Amino acid sequence: MRLVRLRLVNFRQHADSDIAFETGLTGIIGPNGAGKSTILEAIAWALYGGNTLRGGNESIRFRRAAARAPVRVELEFELAGHRYRVVRGLSMAELYLDGGTEPIANSVTAVTDMLQRRIGMTRTEFFNTYFTGQKDLAVMNALTAGERAQFLSRVLGYERLRVAQELCATRRKELASEIAGLRAGMPERDAVEAQLRETDAARTAAERAAAEADRLEAETKAALAAVAPRWLAAQTGREERQRLETELAAVEGEAAALTRAEERLVSELAQVAEARAALQPLLPDVAAFEGAQAELEAMRALEVHDGRRRALLETQGALAAEVQALDEQRDRLATAPQLEEQATVELEARRKALEEAHGTLEARRTEWVRDRQEVDSRLRALRGQYAEMRDQRDKLLQLGEEGACPTCTRPLGAHFRDVLDVLERQLELVESDGSYFRSRLEQLEPMPADIAHLDELRRKLQGEVGPLERRLAKVQAAVQQLALVERDRQGKAARLAATTAELATIPGGYDAGRHQALEAEHAxxxxxxxxxxxxxxxxxxxxxxxxxxxxxxxxxxxxAARRDAASARLAALQFPEEDFAALRRLHDEVAAAYAEASRAAAGARAGRDIARDGARRAADAKAEHDRLAERVEALEQDRRLHDELHRAYSDLRTDLNFQLRPEVSEIASSFITELTDARYTELELDDKYRLVVLEEGVPQTVISGGEEDIANLVLRLAISQMIADRAGQSFSLLVLDEVFGSLDEVRRQNVLTLLRGLHDRFEQVIVITHIEGVRDGLDRVITVGFDERTGGAVVGTVEPAGGDTLLLEAGSAA
Structure with missing residues (x-):
């Protein structure tokens, strides 16, 4: 694996940094906290995602970046003949192959899984192989023998065997607990079989009893079927006789009702004859009733009109009186508009005169107050000045010629009398001015006569404006009242005319005596x-x-016809009551026997079903017992298998640990041979996992500090080589982070010399340190600084010849 290029955008201290990696021995140098180790974090985060970060994704964003600014790391590297480019953000990831424009994976999970498969290592294996952290070279020196063995097992991945063995032990305990629980819940096999035999016998007896009950039920049912038709016919005949008897009784009742109805009709016809005889004398009065009623209704209508006329007459008189009164009031208010105009003109004139008098008074009063205040201020100032000068004079008189000049503060000497005379003349001048201003203040104390005259004129005008305002208000109220009177008079005059017109339309002719006589006749x-x-x-x-x-x-x-027919049918249906009673007793006995047989048969069938259910449950219990027994046997086999697997894991771990020391020793020996030019050809781990350097097969108990650094380095390289071999990857990249911290200058140079001696085996070695003294021993230097102005890291590179530092792209450099 070889790193090619890394770009960081808003990642921790790096606002925008772009780093190119070359082959050979490269150093990343900068002060602590500048962001050197952040470069390694960015590489691991690009490959394996957020679980590689200190503090998690929450602390990843550059602290001076905007709230929604993108966070991105872009890494290019070569692996197994291919070039990969991975781009990862907080919520996205993309993986490109061999310069392609379309990603071969484009989600966070897919990119992480594909990279882990291509690299062939987990995150832990990758770190243990390619990265050596701070002070990791001598990490095993401070450990005990057991801790050293655990450390080697952990970095080589043997801990997975321990985890697998613990899972196997957990499963073995679970199997034992499940077997114990199943056995505790299983009944005894003999009890299950005995219960099955008992339920089979009970089911057989119940089935025989049910068959016998069914036979008895069928016999009694047949006997009931033979008697039932005769009983039904007898019941039908008896019901018909009862119906006919009821019908005859009803006919008799209807005949009695007919007799009562005939008697009622004869009585009502006699009343009709009497009414005809009584009606003849009343016919003349009946004929006269309609005429009397018509005349009475006409008289009642005239009475209504007469009442309306009286009401209208009263209204007419009242309206006429009101119209006359309103005419008189309108005449009294007719001069109100002219009076309003006169009062308004006179009031405006008085108000204007009042405003002019008020303005003149205020101006004169302001002038008087200003003069008095000015004189008072001058008088107070003169009093203060007089007091100050008097104090100076008294002080001069007290000190004499040794006193200080009030102006220059030097001793007066011979000038004492001159200065004193000046002060005396000034005091007299101030006293004279004070007398003038006191006199002037006394003159200004009383109110001047012209101001008093103006004030009296203002009060007089105010007294005249008030009555004029009240008079104008009364005149304006009279004008408003005149309009109201006019509207009221017009409305009432209209009502008076309407009332007069309505009186002309009301008919007359009402006679109260005639009306009373008509009311009596009509009644x-x-x-x-x-x-x-x-x-x-x-x-x-x-x-x-x-x-x-x-x-x-x-x-x-x-x-009569219905009565005769019912009597004839009743005579034909005569049936002896003794035969009916005997038939009923026979039917009741047979029905009772059938009911009893049916109940017995139902009980027998229920018992048979219960017995069958018991037999079925017993069979199910035996089947469940057999199933649980088979399950227990299968779990026992599984438990025995896990017991064997647990022993196998123990044996495997023992074998691996036994093989670990020789394998590490062999690989470390090859490294130390190369690094020391075959001075030392053998290095081994003893039974306590301590490093032992052999020279011609003889252990060296005392070695120098440089030789100890070589031993620690080759041990770390050997461990990384074993991890890479198990992952199927070439071990061509080595990253050392702050491995010089505890070494002096000589041992630092020894380690650099050793690293340079590995160039044939390692294509790319990257050293991260804050120590400037190792700069000359490196092929290429990448510097990481801090810009206090922007708060971000500044990344630069130094050419191999030791030229000037070149700034790479950095968001903090602007």
Whole structure:
């Protein structure tokens, strides 16, 4: 495997870095934390995905990248004659082969699985083969013998045998638990067979009893079938006799009802004759009733119109009085619009004069207040100045000629009297000014006469504006009231005209005395008419009553015929009651015997079914016992197989561990022969897995530090070679990460010399370190720095001749 190119975009410290790998011994040098080991993480992440990262995918994005900025690693490498290019992001992955434009795998899982198959190694095997981490060269020195053996087994993949053996042991325990559970739940075989025999015997006896019960049921059923027709015929004849007797009783009842109906009809016909005789004297009054009713209805209508006329007359009088009152009120309010115009003009004039007086007053008052404040301020300033100058004078008088000048602070000396005279003159001038301004303030204290006059004029104008405003409001209210009065007067005048017109349309002629006489006559004739109507209704029923008489006569003849026919059929159906009772007893006995036989047969059949179910359950229990026995036997065989497999795993691990030391020793010896130019040709692991260097077959108990580095290096190379051989891959790539940390300068150079001596075996060796001193021993140097301005890594390369550093593409370099 050979690395060709690596590009990192927003990956950890690298915003945008592009690295080309060459053959030979390459060093990646930079300070701690700059992002050197991140390059190895990116290679592993591109090949095997997110489970190779420190901190997982959550910490992968460049910390200064945008929230949704893409994270991508692109790796090109050669393997088994093909060139692969893998592109992996947080949620995508693509794999290209031999420069193709279409990916051969395009999902995260598919790319990871295909690369693992092509490389032939798991992630752990890949790391243990090609990568040597910090301080891993001497990792076995600090371990015990058992820990050394476990370390070698783990890196060579022998731990999978231990995991498989543990799975085998777990399965063996599960099989033992399942066998014990099955045996605990299985019944004894003898008890199962005894139960099967008992249920078979019970089923045979139940089947014989059911057959006998079925035979008895059939015999009694046949006897019942022989008696049933005779009993049915006897029952039918008896029911017919009962029906005929009931029918004769009904005929007698209907005949009695006909007699009562005939008597009622005779009585009603006699009442009809009496009503006809009583109706004749009432016919004249009945004829006069209709005319009296018509005249009464006309008089009632006139009464209604007369009431309406009286109401309209009252309304007419009231409306006429209201219209007259509104006319008078309208005349009183007719001058309101003219008064409103006059009051408005006068009010506007007074308001304008008030505004002018108010403006003049405020201007004069502001001027007076400003003058007074100015004089007061000047007076306070003079008082302060006077006090300060008086203090200076008193101080000068107190100190005399030794006092300091108030201006330059130097001693006055001979100038004392001059300075004092100046201060005295200034004090007199300030005192004179103060007297003037105190007098001026006293003059300005009372309000000036012109301001008082303006204020009095303003109050006078305000007193005149108020009454004018109230007068204008009253006049405006009168104008509004005039409009309301006019509308009200028009409405009521219209109603008055309508009322007068309606009075002209109402008819007259109502007579209250005539109305009262008509009401009395109508009441008397109404009683006569009601009596005549009742008599006429009774007379009108005479034809109906006669038809009912004829129908009753026909019904009586039909009843007589029905009575004669029923009597004749009843005489023909005479059957002795003693024979009927004897037949009923015989039928009841046979029916009871059949019912008892049926119940017994049903019970026998139920017992037979129960016995059969018991026999079937016993057979099922025996079959289940046999099945569980077979299952236990199969599990026993499986358990014996896992016991043998567990022993085989133990033997295999023992054999592999036994073969491990000679195989590691042989491969390490070939490496040490090449690295030391055959000075040392043999290196082995003793029974405690400690490195022992042999010189001409003699163990070297004391070796130098450089020789110890050689031994540690060849041991690590031998382990990697064994892993690569088991994976079917060539061991052509070696990556060492910070392996110089604990070595001094001499031993570092020894390790570089050893690595350079492996160029025939390793096509590509990459060393990652923060130590600048190893730069001269490398074929090619890739530098990794940190840009504090952008917060990202800066990647560069140094030509083999030691030229200037060339910056590669980096997102942090702009």
């Amino acid at each position: 008397r004739l109404a009683e006569v008419s009601t009596l005549a109507n009742r008599l006429s209704t009774r007379i009108e029923r005479e034809p109906v009553l006669k038809r009912e008489q004829e129908a009753l006569a026909r019904t009586r003849a039909a009843l």
